[in-house]
Amino acid sequence: MKERIIKWFFTVLAFASLVFLVGIIIVLFKEGMPIFKTVSVQEFLFGKSWYPTFVPAEFGILPLLLASLWVSMGAMLICVPLGVGSALYLNEIASPRQKSLLKPLVEILASIPSIVYGFFGMVILAPFLQDLLHLPIGLCAFTASLVLGIMATPTVCSIAEDALSYVPRAFKEASFAVGANRWQTLVKVTIPAAGSGISTAIILGMSRAIGETMTVLMVAGGAAAIPRSFFDPVRPMTAAIASEMGEAPMGGEHYHALFAIALILFLITFVFNIIAEIASRRYRIKLGLSG
Amino acid sequence: MKQLNKLLMIAFIAASFAFPCYASKIIMEGSTTVLPIAQRAAEVYMDNNRGVDISVRGGGSSVGIASLIDGTCDIADASRAIKSSELEKAISNGQDPVAHVVAMDGIAVIVNPSNKFSALSKKEVKAIFTGQISDWSQLGKGSGKIVAISRDSASGTYEAFGELVLEKQKPRADALLQASNQAVAQTVARTPGAIGYVGLGYVNSSVKALEIDGVMPSRETVLAGTYPVGRPLFMYTNGKPQGEIKDFMDFIKSAQGQEIAEGEGFVGLK
Amino acid sequence: MKKDITQKIGFGFVSLCMFITIFFLFAIIYFISTRGIKVISWEFLTQAPRNAMTQGGVAPAIVGTFYLTLCAILFAFPLGIACAIYLCEYSPKNYVVNLIRVSINNLAGVPSVVFGLFGLTVFVKFFGFGVSILSGSLSLGILILPIIISAAQEALLAVPQSLREASVALGATKWQTIKKIVFPAALPGILTGVILSIGRVAGETAPILFTAAAFYLRGYPKSIFQEVMALPYHIYALMTEGTHPKEQSAIAYGCCLILLFLVLLVSGIAIFIRQRQRSYYHG
Numbered sequence: 031m032k033e034r035i036i037k038w039f040f041t042v043l044a045f046a047s048l049v050f051l052v053g054i055i056i057v058l059f060k061e062g063m064p065i066f067k068t069v070s071v072q073e074f075l076f077g078k079s080w081y082p083t084f085v086p087a088e089f090g091i092l093p094l095l096l097a098s099l100w101v102s103m104g105a106m107l108i109c110v111p112l113g114v115g116s117a118l119y120l121n122e123i124a125s126p127r128q129k130s131l132l133k134p135l136v137e138i139l140a141s142i143p144s145i146v147y148g149f150f151g152m153v154i155l156a157p158f159l160q161d162l163l164h165l166p167i168g169l170c171a172f173t174a175s176l177v178l179g180i181m182a183t184p185t186v187c188s189i190a191e192d193a194l195s196y197v198p199r200a201f202k203e204a205s206f207a208v209g210a211n212r213w214q215t216l217v218k219v220t221i222p223a224a225g226s227g228i229s230t231a232i233i234l235g236m237s238r239a240i241g242e243t244m245t246v247l248m249v250a251g252g253a254a255a256i257p258r259s260f261f262d263p264v265r266p267m268t269a270a271i272a273s274e275m276g277e278a279p280m281g282g283e284h285y286h287a288l289f290a291i292a293l294i295l296f297l298i299t300f301v302f303n304i305i306a307e308i309a310s311r312r313y314r315i316k317l318g319l320s321g
Numbered sequence: 322m323k324q325l326n327k328l329l330m331i332a333f334i335a336a337s338f339a340f341p342c343y344a345s346k347i348i349m350e351g352s353t354t355v356l357p358i359a360q361r362a363a364e365v366y367m368d369n370n371r372g373v374d375i376s377v378r379g380g381g382s383s384v385g386i387a388s389l390i391d392g393t394c395d396i397a398d399a400s401r402a403i404k405s406s407e408l409e410k411a412i413s414n415g416q417d418p419v420a421h422v423v424a425m426d427g428i429a430v431i432v433n434p435s436n437k438f439s440a441l442s443k444k445e446v447k448a449i450f451t452g453q454i455s456d457w458s459q460l461g462k463g464s465g466k467i468v469a470i471s472r473d474s475a476s477g478t479y480e481a482f483g484e485l486v487l488e489k490q491k492p493r494a495d496a497l498l499q500a501s502n503q504a505v506a507q508t509v510a511r512t513p514g515a516i517g518y519v520g521l522g523y524v525n526s527s528v529k530a531l532e533i534d535g536v537m538p539s540r541e542t543v544l545a546g547t548y549p550v551g552r553p554l555f556m557y558t559n560g561k562p563q564g565e566i567k568d569f570m571d572f573i574k575s576a577q578g579q580e581i582a583e584g585e586g587f588v589g590l591k
Numbered sequence: 592m593k594k595d596i597t598q599k600i601g602f603g604f605v606s607l608c609m610f611i612t613i614f615f616l617f618a619i620i621y622f623i624s625t626r627g628i629k630v631i632s633w634e635f636l637t638q639a640p641r642n643a644m645t646q647g648g649v650a651p652a653i654v655g656t657f658y659l660t661l662c663a664i665l666f667a668f669p670l671g672i673a674c675a676i677y678l679c680e681y682s683p684k685n686y687v688v689n690l691i692r693v694s695i696n697n698l699a700g701v702p703s704v705v706f707g708l709f710g711l712t713v714f715v716k717f718f719g720f721g722v723s724i725l726s727g728s729l730s731l732g733i734l735i736l737p738i739i740i741s742a743a744q745e746a747l748l749a750v751p752q753s754l755r756e757a758s759v760a761l762g763a764t765k766w767q768t769i770k771k772i773v774f775p776a777a778l779p780g781i782l783t784g785v786i787l788s789i790g791r792v793a794g795e796t797a798p799i800l801f802t803a804a805a806f807y808l809r810g811y812p813k814s815i816f817q818e819v820m821a822l823p824y825h826i827y828a829l830m831t832e833g834t835h836p837k838e839q840s841a842i843a844y845g846c847c848l849i850l851l852f853l854v855l856l857v858s859g860i861a862i863f864i865r866q867r868q869r870s871y872y873h874g
Contacts, residue, residue: 036766037681044677046670047740048694050733054705057712081491083480093494115608123602124609132609134862139616141787141858142851143794144703145823146623149847152830153840154622157511166468167497167512180615187612213598234700241702243797244827255494263497268704272797275708276353276381279407280390292705303700307693348818350722353831360807361643367809376818377807378722379828384801393721501831585643 054296062290065089068283074290080254080265082274082284089287091294093256097171097264098240098295100257101250104175105182105239110232112179113186117231120187121194122216133191140184148248151177156249165261167251172260174250178239186235193227194220196317226313230306237302241295243268267295347566350378351385351398353501354478354520355554357585358424359398362573365581373565383407389557390414395566397557400426401480418557423573424582424589427521427543428482428550429530431506433513437463440532443549446486449516452493457514470505470517471496478502481552482518518550522586543588554587620851627848630841636849639809644829645838649846651808655724655819656850658812659803660792662728663735668785670732671739675781678740679747680769699737703797706734710802724815727803734798735788742784746777779868786861790854796823804828822850 065074069089077090116136120129151173159176160168197220205215221228251263254270271288278284349359356379363375378385378394385397390411403411403418411418430446432438438460441449448454450469457463471492472479483489499505502523509515510527521538524530530538533549542548562570572578579589634648641647674691682688710730720726750773758768804824812819829843 033764033766040673040677040681043670043673044682044691046674047698047736048691050736051694051698051701053713054701054709057709058705061708061712079491079494084483084489084491112608112612115605116612119605119609123606130866132613134859134866135613135616137862138855138858139612141790141794141854142616142619143790143796143823143854145794145796145826146619146847146851149826149830149843150619150622153844160511166466166514167508169497169508183612183615211594211598213601214594217601237700241700241704243702243704244823248827248830252498253494253496254498255496262495265498268702268797271704271708272800275711275801276379276384278381279383279404280387281410282406289708292702292708295702296705299700299702300697303697304693306700307696356806357643363807364641364643364809374810376805378804378818379806380801388722391716504831 058289058293058296061286062293063286065283065286065290074287075294078256080270082278082287087283089283091267091287091291093254094265094267094270094291095294096256097250097254098266098268100260100264101171101174101178101246101266102236102239104171104260105178106232106236108176108179109182109186109235109239113183113231113235114190114228116183116187117190117194117228118216118221120191122212122220136184136187139180140188142181144181144242144244147177147181148245151245151249163261167261167263169249169251169263170261171250171257171264174246174264174266175260177245177249178242181242181245182235182239185238186231189231189234190224190228193224193231193313196227196313197223198317223317224313226309226316230310230313233302233306233309237299237306240266240302241268241299243272247272267291271295346374346376347396347569348376348378348388348394349385349396349398349556350380350388350394351396352382352400352554353379354400354426354522355398355423355556357522358554358573358582358587359396359556361581361585362569362578365577366569366572370568373569375569386411386418386557389418389559390416392416392559395558396570399555399557400478400552402555403557417560419559419561421556421558421562421570421574422553422590423556424554424579424587425543426552426554426587427538427548428478428485428518428552429521429524429538430516430518430533430550431509431524431528431530432516433509434527434529435513436516436529438531439529440535443486443534446516446531446533447488447490450482450487450492450496451490452495455493465514468512468515469493469496470508470512470515471498472502472505472518478518478520482550485550485552486518520586521588524586540583540588544590551588620855623844623847623851626841627844627846627851630845631848635845640807640842643835644807644842645835649820649822649825649842649849651811652820652822652825652846653849654811655803655805655808656793656822656853658724658815658819659728659731659799659821660789662724662815663731663792664785664789666729666732667736667739667788671736672743672781674736674740675743675747676769676774679744680765680773695737695740698733699741701734703734703795704800706730706798707801709733710798715802721816722801722803722805722818724803724812724817724819727799727819727821728815730798730802731792731795734795735792738788738791739784742787743777743781746780746784747773749780750776779864783861783865783868786864787858790858790861793857794823794850794854796821796827799824822846822853826850 078092079088079090081088156168156173205219246266247269252265253263254265257264360377363377382399386407388394389397457465502519505517505519506523509517536542536548538548543551579591583589637650638648714720714726714729758772805818805820808820826843826846829839
């Protein structure tokens with residue numbers, strides 16, 4: 031009897047994550063949907079101007095949406111080579127001693143709080159890049175991409191490294207046996223074998239970059255205009271939510287619009303996570319690991 | 322471990338109930354523009370009146386007013402007057418927001434110190450911020466792309482500027498929207514071709530404030546109403562303030578309180 | 592040999608990637624610490640801000656961050672452990688478990704600002720906790736729940752199956768086995784996971800923006816229903832909401848250094864312990 035009570039106790043608590051996730055979805059829908067009474071979904075997603083406080087207000091989030099994608103794409107250009115490259119280094123070149131030193135350092139890079147990255151980007155990197163590249167403004171999509179890229183690198187590196195380490199030794203030995211050198215083995219055998227594991231890493235890195243808030247709020251510049259170049263200041267969705275929530279009258283259109291943005295953001299990361307989930311499951315099955 | 326954990330939990334909850342809240346605690350919340358006055362006033366007031374506890378939160382005018390409506394703050398700071406929709410909601414919630422003007426704020430148009438201009442007309446500023454003019458050479462002096470820096474489209478300063486200068490026209494879409502007055506000032510200080518607008522309190526030696534229609538933004542011109550871009554700053558209380566809140570509001574409106582506002586760069590009413 | 596040259600270039604590129612990654616780590620630490628160290632003093636660590644936030648210290652923010660972290664862990668720790676125990680020890684292999692797994696993974700990927708909105712709607716407004724330590728740490732607690740669960744899962748899975756079988760063979764019930772054998776064996780691993788999540792909670796800003804953070808307080812919080820100052824929010828506020836940028840950005844540097852120091856210390860310890868454990872298990 032006692033055993034059964036205990037089992038039930040754990041079962042109930044185990045549902046906590048599901049409850050919170052569902053709670054988040056409900057809140058976002060409940061607070062976000064009312065905006066679609068004022069604007070259509072199409073106008074909201076593809077409207078080109080975001081003037082939430084004007085009379086009449088305009089709620090087109092295309093500039094914010096593009097800004098998020100723009101900045102995350104830029105971050106990907108940095109964190110994919112850096113993260114995957116570092117993972118390959120750790121997996122292929124580093125001696126066990128080097129590895130035991132470098133891996134914790136990468137983890138430490140991951141544990142630096144986003145506000146510190148934001149501060150670093152705002153007071154050090156932005157002025158530096160502005161002088162170096164003669165930009166009209168240092169706080170722009172480029173700087174934000176750079177900082178986000180650095181932030182996402184450890185995420186990509188750790189997961190990709192895990193994936194690489196699961197590749198069975200026999201794969202590599204077979205490759206060496208037919209006369210391939212280490213680089214050829216890496217490119218032709220190890221990377222394809224770990225392929226979906228590495229794509230999981232990249233997708234999760236992307237998901238992290240798109241959802242990052244404080245850094246882009248401090249570094250991206252904040253202009254709600256459709257970005258035309260990497261050096262334009264932009265206003266990603268997360269930054270819009272964090273900075274405007276305080277000034278949006280509770281229960282008003284602007285308030286609902288911000289929740290609707292959060293909903294879109296949530297759906298994007300949700301899709302990314304599902305894809306990552308599928309990719310990693312496929313990977314495990316492919317290598318004969320448990321599902 | 323589990324036991325220890327439980328113990329800690331119980332100890333914590335017990336502790337949180339054992340210490341009662343201060344009898345006289347004042348919560349202020351709202352506009353980031355009013356924040357420096359609120360913070361400094363709270364600091365000085367607490368120095369003079371031991372046993373009073375004042376907490377100061379930012380968040381924005383709307384957050385402050387919403388909290389006042391919900392009864393979760395005592396004083397709402399606002400850089401704009403309460404909206405009719407908010408007032409209706411407050412009344413239906415049984416609250417009665419009362420406005421107190423605590424200082425005047427002039428919105429200064431600022432440029433980088435290297436800029437050749439020291440005066441513009443309101444029309445020219447409007448043309449710059451609505452996007453009709455995009456290069457300094459179009460105004461006759463200097464050259465280079467104009468980098469327009471604006472406050473957040475949701476801030477009180479933005480709204481005031483939009484009403485007073487832009488006459489409700491939309492600002493150009495490529496204006497940089499900064500989340501705070503300070504960020505605008507910093508960006509202008511760092512960027513040669515920049516023009517921005519900030520509360521008078523944020524003008525410092527690293528930027529140059531422009532004369533608008535021939536009037537320099539200053540204490541005198543804002544109070545006299547000759548400077549065209551000025552606005553009052555509010556604190557809202559629920560009903561006529563009483564007790565400790567009344568004392569605090571009286572303090573802010575007193576000569577000493579107004580001196581604090583001046584010290585933070587705003588325009589005192591006395 | 593052409594293929595050897597390709598290998599050299601390839602390995603060179605990969606090494607460069609590693610170097611740049613580590614370079615950024617040291618660059619950040621270097622810039623923050625050389626500029627932050629100038630304002631750190633005993634007064635800075637123990638006093639409240641003074642003179643319109645341009646002088647004095649940041650003690651209330653340090654204490655606030657401590658409270659928020661403690662409460663978030665107190666909330667997420669038991670819940671996370673229970674969830675991990677269910678998944679590793681009790682779970683029947685069916686779609687329910689899959690559903691829970693998927694929801695944990697997704698919860699881990701939710702943007703931090705969304706937790707802030709959730710906290711604002713549910714804890715601050717709906718439950719009426721107001722802007723308080725309680726609202727803030729519950730929001731933070733949900734954020735780190737997935738981290739604690741996966742750390743605990745990893746630790747539980749590392750406990751050899753033979754230990755469980757031996758215990759059951761001696762006539763112990765499932766719960767006795769978990770309580771007396773599995774949990775103690777997994778505890779060090781679980782704790783490192785918890786320590787790592789401490790670092791994460793202490794540095795998070797977006798979830799407390801609308802749920803817990805105050806700009807200025809004199810004293811320390813007396814109950815969990817009060818709002819607090821917090822280091823990460825303080826940095827943000829100083830950089831964006833003050834009239835004295837020069838003095839205040841110096842203080843922001845100081846706060847950044849304290850936060851960085853605390854977080855790196857805590858996660859450094861956890862990473863170190865874990866490293867030793869792993870090499871202990873894997874020989």
